[in-house]
Amino acid sequence: MASSTLICETQPWKDLKSHVEDIKKTHLRELLGDTDRCKSMVVDFDGITLDYSRQRATPGTMDKLYNLAEAAHLKEKIDRMFNGEHINSSENRSVLHVALRAPRDAVMQSDGKNVVPDVWNVLDKIKDFSERVRNGSWVGATGKALTDVISVGIGGSFLGPLFVHTALQTDPEASKCATGRQLRFLANVDPIDVARNIAGLKPETTLVVVVSKTFTTAETMLNARTLRAWISKELGPSAVAKHMVAVSTNLTLVEKFGIDPNNAFAFWDWVGGRYSVCSAVGVLPLSLQYGFTVVDKFLKGASSIDQHFYSAPFEKNLPVLLGLLSVWNVSFFGYPARAILPYSQALEKFAPHIQQVSMESNGKGVSIDGKPLPFETGEIDFGEPGTNGQHSFYQLIHQGRVIPCDFIGVVKSQQPVYLEGEVVNNHDELMSNFFAQPDALAYGKTPEELQKENVQQHLIPHKVNPQTYYSIALPITTG
Numbered sequence: 153m154a155s156s157t158l159i160c161e162t163q164p165w166k167d168l169k170s171h172v173e174d175i176k177k178t179h180l181r182e183l184l185g186d187t188d189r190c191k192s193m194v195v196d197f198d199g200i201t202l203d204y205s206r207q208r209a210t211p212g213t214m215d216k217l218y219n220l221a222e223a224a225h226l227k228e229k230i231d232r233m234f235n236g237e238h239i240n241s242s243e244n245r246s247v248l249h250v251a252l253r254a255p256r257d258a259v260m261q262s263d264g265k266n267v268v269p270d271v272w273n274v275l276d277k278i279k280d281f282s283e284r285v286r287n288g289s290w291v292g293a294t295g296k297a298l299t300d301v302i303s304v305g306i307g308g309s310f311l312g313p314l315f316v317h318t319a320l321q322t323d324p325e326a327s328k329c330a331t332g333r334q335l336r337f338l339a340n341v342d343p344i345d346v347a348r349n350i351a352g353l354k355p356e357t358t359l360v361v362v363v364s365k366t367f368t369t370a371e372t373m374l375n376a377r378t379l380r381a382w383i384s385k386e387l388g389p390s391a392v393a394k395h396m397v398a399v400s401t402n403l404t405l406v407e408k409f410g411i412d413p414n415n416a417f418a419f420w421d422w423v424g425g426r427y428s429v430c431s432a433v434g435v436l437p438l439s440l441q442y443g444f445t446v447v448d449k450f451l452k453g454a455s456s457i458d459q460h461f462y463s464a465p466f467e468k469n470l471p472v473l474l475g476l477l478s479v480w481n482v483s484f485f486g487y488p489a490r491a492i493l494p495y496s497q498a499l500e501k502f503a504p505h506i507q508q509v510s511m512e513s514n515g516k517g518v519s520i521d522g523k524p525l526p527f528e529t530g531e532i533d534f535g536e537p538g539t540n541g542q543h544s545f546y547q548l549i550h551q552g553r554v555i556p557c558d559f560i561g562v563v564k565s566q567q568p569v570y571l572e573g574e575v576v577n578n579h580d581e582l583m584s585n586f587f588a589q590p591d592a593l594a595y596g597k598t599p600e601e602l603q604k605e606n607v608q609q610h611l612i613p614h615k616v617n618p619q620t621y622y623s624i625a626l627p628i629t630t631g
């Protein structure tokens with residue numbers, strides 16, 4: 153395909169266009185009756201099970217989507233990304249956030265330079281600094297330990313770190329490491345957000361981390377000046393050196409602002425803001441709160457899925473499968489939205505993070521060459537943790553419009569509860585028994601009964617195993 157050819161002009165696209173008309177005539181019930189089909193649509197990697205059997209797709213659809221991926225040169229594009237080529241053509245730069253979690257001995261090049269040693273220099277600096285703050289050897293202007301951190305940033309300098317913080321808060325190991333400490337996030341330029349962030353905190357025990365890739369974002373800079381005034385008013389201007397640090401690619405502006413460059417943590421232009429959670433943007437505030445050891449585990453998890461994305465064949469490749477199914481739903485079925493429904497309160501901030509990652513990346517009206525696209529791209533992402541969403545917008549999903557849903561279930565809760573005789577329990581042992589049950593029977597209902605209750609007709613989840621689907625679908629109330 154010449155680079156100026158639009159993907160919709162290729163044969164695989166045309167094949168999918170006619171194929172979708174056939175699938176539209178097929179009820180999901182029929183698709184679910186085909187056991188071999190359902191079995192072929194479950195993929196495991198590293199403790200994650202992706203079940204996309206509730207998608208309106210057949211193995212034949214998947215083959216056609218793989219052909220589309222080939223026509224789009226997807227594998228070559230993944231390779232070009234990992235090789236540090238300038239695939240961000242509008243900014244003429246590499247897109248190499250995967251290097252942020254690469255092992256210390258890995259080699260990843262941007263503009264002819266191995267960037268991994270630079271990444272690890274900053275990680276080592278964060279480890280050292282966060283340990284000194286946490287163990288009280290770095291103290292504030294009055295000699296007191298800094299127990300509270302306010303991270304000031306917006307967009308990618310906020311949503312990823314907030315999501316991970318929320319996910320770790322109730323993890324037993326992480327919460328133990330955070331004993332006696334607080335981490336807050338100031339994003340909104342509305343002064344109400346400032347007031348809420350500083351409520352109950354004292355400047356003498358607070359460390360402010362100003363996070364901005366550019367160090368020019370109006371909201372962040374105003375909030376940073378407001379907190380600088382809050383510190384100076386109470387402790388004098390010289391206290392800023394002990395109470396404010398920065399994360400940025402623009403170290404010149406950091407220094408101009410009055411933050412000691414030694415207390416600045418760098419990242420690089422080859423990291424897109426929305427993908428920056430694994431840089432100092434996320435690693436610094438999270439290490440201050442939980443310790444570097446905990447955050448390092450998060451980086452290793454991200455590295456593991458990077459390697460999977462890079463090397464797994466498309467039929468087994470979780471990110472590729474999810475991407476292809478999004479294209480199928482949005483560009484062929486014309487479903488405009490996708491609901492992200494984690495059945496875990498720890499993933500409460502997952503949907504807002506994905507909103508930026510997905511919508512800021514895929515919200516395009518033109519091709520990479522600037523040609524207007526004659527089809528819709530990118531979905532409208534929204535979501536809430538279950539069961540909260542059930543008592544809110546699920547009514548529309550049941551009886552209004554078709555919205556593909558990504559249900560996310562967890563086998564082992566961070567905070568299990570077991571009450572004898574209760575249907576909804578998540579005690580470890582009970583959950584493993586539950587997952588060993590055949591579909592639906594775990595709740596004593598047959599698939600036919602479920603169909604009568606119409607719980608699955610309009611739901612097309614694809615991120616949980618079959619048992620989880622029913623465990624999620626059954627408690628739904630629509631009143």
Ligand SMILES: O=P(O)(O)OC[C@H]1O[C@H](O)[C@H](O)[C@@H](O)[C@@H]1O
Pocket residue numbers: 306307308309363364365366367368369372425426512
């Ligand atoms: O990190 P900063 O430079 O302050 O940028 C914060 C945000 O600014 C803009 O809205 C960009 O579109 C976002 O991608 C970015 O995350």
